[in-house]
Amino acid sequence: MDRNGHTLQGHSQKRINDYSEKIELSHLKRKTLYVNAILTLFIFPVLYLLNLIGASLGLIFIYSAMFLFVIIVNIAFYTYKDHFNNLKISMYITILGIYIIITSLMIDIVAPSIFTLLFFAYALVYLYQDKQAAILNNLLLFALGSMLILFYPESFNITTNQTGNIIYLITFLAIFVILLMLSSSVIINRRIHFYRKVAQIKEEELKTIDLLFDLQKKRDGNQLDDEKYYKQLSQFTEALSKRIGIDNVFEEKIDFLKALKSERKNKIRSINQSYSETDINELLQLALDKKHNQISYTLFKASQSNHIEIESSEVYSEKKSPSMRSIGDSRETKVVLFAILYILARTDRYLVESMSNEKFMKLLTESDFHQLIEPKILKIYLENYEVFDKIFSEAFEDKVTL
Amino acid sequence: MRELFYKIKNSELLSQAEVLRLKVTVVLIFLFIFGLLTIPTSIFEKLSINIIVFVPLSFLLLYVFTLLFLIGNKVRLAMHLSIYNFIGLTVYYVGGSSELYGYLVIFITLTIIIFYQDIYTYLIYGGIVTLYGIYYLSLNMDVMSGMGIINSSVSLSIYQFSLAGFYIVFLIHFILAESFYESLNKENLISEKYIQRYTDIILKLDAEIEDNQNEVYNDTQLENALKGISKFIYSFWEDDSSKIEEVVEFYQFLHTQDIAKIRNSNVLTGTTKQYIQELEKYLLYKNNHLAYLYFKLVSNKQLYESSQINKYYDNISDVFISQSNKIFALAITYLFFAQEKTQLDKWGRFNERLMHEEITELIKSKRFRKFVNFEEVNFYLNNIDLFERYLR
Incomplete structure (x- = not known):
């Protein structure tokens, strides 16, 4: 646990969660746009239908107001703030709005054909692909559909064999709802998992660069010469200011960055009182500290971009990342793989320092890594980790006789 | 059944092929429930004896074939057959006396097709079913309008609108999901490629410092530990440890061999070739699956304590609002490239810095747009002489 009380994986998990939410937000924004575009188009056939059945102006006005309300709420939440919860609230209001409009239509125009508009409403809400929205959608469709069948059977031409026909209609509805519920459950689960996977790989990227920086430092020592860096930056910005004909605003920033090195974090504000919080946060990004300075990670990544090639066929193929539970591997191979991985982690390999048995177990259980291990092998290890340690220790003390 | 629910609940952990198998199941x-509910009613319908015999028979045949293809791992074919079976039932039901129910079955069939979540299957089969439904409606309007305040032509329009609207909205869903999945998949793939590149550099750094490439075969400590642990794990399956010992020895032996050469050897048995194929992914000191898994594991130790990094970003320009800070960031980018070792030299050592021309080429490249915006690239090109003179 660190000074701020975060657990071992706290910062990582927070970054992963934030990024997953960011992806979800961008997806939700897109879906909100699509649903509202379709809803706007839906106004015209509804008003046309009301006109056809000779509805009063008052009724036409009420329906127009209902549509407008839903759309205005969506626009307000969409533009108000780029925040996840706002879009979620607008999503719930839209779902309820759509169902209220359709229910009102079913009450005003009692006919079997209006009942089918429920399916259209269902499809529209399905677009959101959200867990809570899917539950609400299925519940509303089933409840409203069943109520209509039970209380207005005459609107379905049901005059003979009432009970049998009602059971049939409700069975149809149930099959429809269950299938689509299963379908959305599978899609939503996979979608959330995929968002997390994309976020996790970003974290992995960051950590692998961090490891690389550590190893490079181990080889070369601390090579980043910040004095030289700042001197060059100072000369460059001076020449640049002259060329573009402005005051040298950069010098002050360089002084601030130099002073940062010797100041404690809580004293940063005192270096230059005129800087706002945003200014300071931006300048902190530019401080020359290769480890633990975010821009260095991005710059290192950028420096490798000329070596990254993606074939378009790769985007469409389902490539599974390496795992220790690969279906193609025999049991013996999986056993050897776990054993070699354990030994690698417990010894100084690839310039990485060895770790204790406890640390190894902690890494397996506290990270998502355990998902990659064959469950039975993981269980054997977790239940006998002391035996693993004993075999390892004896082997590396040359006590084992085979 | 319990296993089925467990799989649905944990479907995110399954591969696409496994999910398809689950869906067909x-x-x-x-289909079984639906067939059981609908086919016996044909006795009460005024249908010819041929239809009464033909429909259940073809339903059963298609059902058995679907099941066989599913068992025989021809899952995609099984998927198509299950759709045909549903379409067959729809046509049969639509032909019966309950027109409204026939119309509802069209929705059920569309739902089945949607359930498979395959855009092309939906586009073709879904399109055919929808067109058939619209055509069917125009033929049976009089009996379907029911009681109410609207006349049959208005009713027909509503029925057709609901069906076409349902189909189009789901089509939009497929297109939306497909494009979003594609962009995320690309992002994921690019990150994997970067990790592969970093792993390559780490392995090169390792090879430079430690001469341990051939130690695996000679390292008795490693051999003892590997045998001991493997035998212990294996004992939970089998008492006889000879097989696992043989595999461990073979694994170590492979480190001394040119795999490409021995893989094509005619002397080796099929089993040996199978083990070569499996084990070569896990050989030490190569940028392979083992390296991926090892660095994935140990990288979890990294950045525990750091709260300074609070999000992932690639575009340097987007991080800064102030124009002067953007210019500053660009200058630091150049400095980093020019002064830090970021490349492998011609001997494969991680020792090379980028030259001015290489930096310019990199900044101008299309791939670099992910890291800096077009405006910053233009700024760099307009002041390229200053960058070279003062920051090299």
């Missing part, structure tokens, strides 16, 4: 269960 679910559809088969529904």
